[in-house]
Amino acid sequence: MILEPLFPDYYIENVYQLPLEELKSRGIRGLIFDIDNTIAPFDVADPDEKLMDFFMHLQEEGFRLGILSNNNKKRVQHFNRKLKLLAIHKADKPLPFKVKSGLKKLSLTPETSALVGDQVFTDVLCGHMAGMTAIMVAPICERDQLVTKVKRGLEKQVLKVYFRKNTK
Numbered sequence: 001m002i003l004e005p006l007f008p009d010y011y012i013e014n015v016y017q018l019p020l021e022e023l024k025s026r027g028i029r030g031l032i033f034d035i036d037n038t039i040a041p042f043d044v045a046d047p048d049e050k051l052m053d054f055f056m057h058l059q060e061e062g063f064r065l066g067i068l069s070n071n072n073k074k075r076v077q078h079f080n081r082k083l084k085l086l087a088i089h090k091a092d093k094p095l096p097f098k099v100k101s102g103l104k105k106l107s108l109t110p111e112t113s114a115l116v117g118d119q120v121f122t123d124v125l126c127g128h129m130a131g132m133t134a135i136m137v138a139p140i141c142e143r144d145q146l147v148t149k150v151k152r153g154l155e156k157q158v159l160k161v162y163f164r165k166n167t168k
Helices: 020-025 049-060 072-081 099-104 118-130 147-164
Strands: 010-012 031-033 064-068 085-088 113-117 133-137
Touching: 031 099, 049 064, 064 072, 064 099, 072 113, 099 133, 113 118, 133 147
Parallel strands: 010 133, 031 064, 031 113, 064 085, 113 133
Antiparallel strands: none
């Protein structure tokens, strides 16, 4: 089906619902997270304590972590100050080049990694184009940048087909 690259391998309500044991059993050792509306609202500058604790837990579970955003360097570096992860700004998602470069820096392969994000046309497609597992989360909040708001309508149509296909 032509829409397959846009369908996530997993759809979860939020990052705290990541199926960690299942991912580990599938050989996933690295998790690359989108920032805006995946782990924080796009207009929130810093990670909260819950997210920082969760990322610490993920690392204790053996996952290597990174953050990846199409946003600018200032936004990404500021958000990453406390997290201290591999951070990639202006990622050009859905193009897979920068995420693949990030995986190399983390000594990971696409087959052992997952991209976690809230958008079909950037995050899910980028993950699949890179050869990764693509995990989609529901957006954290309704607030979006204008360019994202425009895409959400089309995204809803793709997800309707995805959910219809996956609930039979």
